[in-house]
Amino acid sequence: MSVNLKINNIDVTVPEGSTILEAARSIDIDIPTLCYLKDINEVGSCRICVVEVKGMRALQASCVYPVSEGMEVFTNTKNVRDVRKINLELILSNHERKCLTCNRNKNCELQTLSNDLGVSEIRYEGENPHYNVDKLSASIVRDPNKCIICRRCVNVCKNIQTVSVIDANERGFKTIIGSAFNMPLAETPCTNCGQCIVVCPVGALREKEEIDTVWEALADPKKHVFVQTAPAVRVALGEEFDMPIGTRVTGKMASALKLMGFDGVFDTNTAADFTIMEEGTELLQRLENGGKLPLITSCSPGWVKFCEHNFPDFLDNLSTAKSPHEMFGAIMKSYYAEKQGIDPADIFVVSVMPCTAKKFESKREELSSTGYPDVDAVVTTRELGKMIKQSGIDFVKLPDGEFDAPFGIGSGAAAIFGTTGGVMEAALRTVADILTGEDIKQIEYNAVRGMKGIKEASLQIAGKKVRIAVVSGLGNARKLLDKIRAGEVQYEFIEIMGCPGGCVTGGGQPIVSSKIKMDIDVHAARAAAIYAEDESMEVRKSYKNPIVKKIYEDYFIEPCGHLSHKLLHTHYKQRENYY
Ligand code: SF4
Ligand code: SF4
Numbered sequence: 001m002s003v004n005l006k007i008n009n010i011d012v013t014v015p016e017g018s019t020i021l022e023a024a025r026s027i028d029i030d031i032p033t034l035c036y037l038k039d040i041n042e043v044g045s046c047r048i049c050v051v052e053v054k055g056m057r058a059l060q061a062s063c064v065y066p067v068s069e070g071m072e073v074f075t076n077t078k079n080v081r082d083v084r085k086i087n088l089e090l091i092l093s094n095h096e097r098k099c100l101t102c103n104r105n106k107n108c109e110l111q112t113l114s115n116d117l118g119v120s121e122i123r124y125e126g127e128n129p130h131y132n133v134d135k136l137s138a139s140i141v142r143d144p145n146k147c148i149i150c151r152r153c154v155n156v157c158k159n160i161q162t163v164s165v166i167d168a169n170e171r172g173f174k175t176i177i178g179s180a181f182n183m184p185l186a187e188t189p190c191t192n193c194g195q196c197i198v199v200c201p202v203g204a205l206r207e208k209e210e211i212d213t214v215w216e217a218l219a220d221p222k223k224h225v226f227v228q229t230a231p232a233v234r235v236a237l238g239e240e241f242d243m244p245i246g247t248r249v250t251g252k253m254a255s256a257l258k259l260m261g262f263d264g265v266f267d268t269n270t271a272a273d274f275t276i277m278e279e280g281t282e283l284l285q286r287l288e289n290g291g292k293l294p295l296i297t298s299c300s301p302g303w304v305k306f307c308e309h310n311f312p313d314f315l316d317n318l319s320t321a322k323s324p325h326e327m328f329g330a331i332m333k334s335y336y337a338e339k340q341g342i343d344p345a346d347i348f349v350v351s352v353m354p355c356t357a358k359k360f361e362s363k364r365e366e367l368s369s370t371g372y373p374d375v376d377a378v379v380t381t382r383e384l385g386k387m388i389k390q391s392g393i394d395f396v397k398l399p400d401g402e403f404d405a406p407f408g409i410g411s412g413a414a415a416i417f418g419t420t421g422g423v424m425e426a427a428l429r430t431v432a433d434i435l436t437g438e439d440i441k442q443i444e445y446n447a448v449r450g451m452k453g454i455k456e457a458s459l460q461i462a463g464k465k466v467r468i469a470v471v472s473g474l475g476n477a478r479k480l481l482d483k484i485r486a487g488e489v490q491y492e493f494i495e496i497m498g499c500p501g502g503c504v505t506g507g508g509q510p511i512v513s514s515k516i517k518m519d520i521d522v523h524a525a526r527a528a529a530i531y532a533e534d535e536s537m538e539v540r541k542s543y544k545n546p547i548v549k550k551i552y553e554d555y556f557i558e559p560c561g562h563l564s565h566k567l568l569h570t571h572y573k574q575r576e577n578y579y
């Protein structure tokens with residue numbers, strides 16, 4: 001059913017159930033918004049998107065008000081403009097306005113809106129209470145002084161991730177967004193996924209930066225500082241330099257890292273091929289020897305922590321293979337240190353990740369199998385963007401460089417780790433060849449591609465039935481695991497990624513404003529770049545990566561062997577859940 005209405009005297013027809021905001025956008029009329037975030041936060045609380053509806057005295061919040069037949073709407077009257085400005089000034093009156101030193105300076109929806117609505121003075125004085133900044137988490141910093149109580153973070157954490165560790169405490173002017181009893185996030189079952197950061201319109205949430213730690217290591221002449229970059233970073237880093245969403249900047253990124261002074265610029269994709277070798281072998285062993293099934297991937301640290309808090313009965317299902325960047329660190333401080341004659345104590349491994357949870361992961365005590373932490377510092381894609389700017393590098397003009405040997409070669413299978421379904425597809429490319437003894441040419445598994453939160457398929461591989469599921473987002477993981485617990489579904493192999501869409505839309509990726517998200521499918525654009533990266537590779541199966549082959553021959557001997565169990569595998573532990 002369609003509905004006909006007029007907006008600013010222009011006829012418009014939209015599906016029944018549309019909001020005024022959606023109807024206006026369908027004819028390119030821009031209504032400013034602040035708390036609104038499509039599909040995540042549609043609550044109408046900030047009152048910035050108000051419009052006049054003929055016949056109604058009060059202005060209406062267009063992001064939640066439904067259209068009706070014959071309705072007449074005005075989005076740009078003097079009254080509308082005045083009220084929007086007053087509402088914005090009231091929000092600003094209680095806001096710690098320190099733009100120059102704020103993490104979100106120049107990428108802040110409140111700042112942009114103040115400029116767009118022409119706020120040049122704030123006529124009201126708020127109470128401006130001072131709150132402590134919560135810096136105790138390894139991944140997330142919360143600064144309530146910058147919070148505008150839009151509740152985007154609350155709704156993403158509760159409805160999309162089903163973690164529910166933040167909500168509104170107190171009421172009225174005293175309202176503050178925080179955890180129960182205002183506990184530090186570090187003491188809650190927060191998964192460190194960072195999805196709250198990427199939806200926050202302002203500087204109230206940010207990652208725990210490790211930029212200075214990396215600069216210090218680079219300035220230390222004793223240290224051998226090696227950097228590795230995850231597959232999803234190269235399809236998003238360009239956005240920090242105003243390049244279009246989904247631009248591949250692999251070569252420019254390698255050039256920039258070399259200019260910044262790293263002693264080795266390596267690719268996490270090489271390590272992702274090791275992860276497939278170990279995890280694929282684990283799957284084959286469990287299938288053949290009657291081991292615990294389904295095997296569930298464990299390379300997403302947000303998902304792993306969620307499992308430890310909420311589904312401890314599934315911990316034995318998790319693959320014990322370390323995540324790729326941790327494997328890389330362990331290999332650097334063992335095999336590479338021996339080969340190069342470097343004391344592992346002098347090796348400093350930096351991971352550039354699309355993920356805030358990797359910061360927490362790198363600090364887990366069990367991820368130090370050489371006696372040293374596998375990884376010494378984790379910076380997000382956003383932090384790398386800042387470091388490149390601090391270095392005075394003109395990123396856009398950089399020529400394409402290459403990763404260094406020996407860890408500069410990754411397969412196409414490793415490249416697709418960056419999007420939902422990628423780890424599953426990468427594993428299937430290797431496992432299917434091993435089971436059939438053939439070099440299978442059809443290597444694109446379309447059933448596991450795309451943004452659907454839960455994807456399922458049943459495959460026949462060498463006469464064996466392998467039932468698989470691919471899940472992204474913790475709310476979807478909860479749904480699937482509850483069904484498994486209830487005995488409603490069975491699988492042999494499951495991929496779970498903590499962030500909706502996988503790492504390309506991870507919590508450490510460049511922040512895209514709510515307005516742009518209304519027009520562009522960010523996941524689709526970045527994922528398309530990931531698949532293009534895969535297609536451009538000569539080697540597209542992990543077991544064919546020549547570096548991986550060589551290191552198994554020289555050092556590990558075989559996947560899931562004695563040495564790889566010591567260096568490339570880990571374990572998990574049940575954690576408390578307060579809810
Ligand atoms: S949150 Fe935005 S408006 Fe507030 S200080 Fe930071 S940049 Fe400025
Ligand atoms: S990091 Fe994830 S789990 Fe933690 S508060 Fe934010 S959205 Fe919730």
Ligand code: SF4
Binds near residue numbers: 152196202205
């Ligand atoms: S922390 Fe950010 S997303 Fe959460 S309510 Fe405050 S301003 Fe909104």
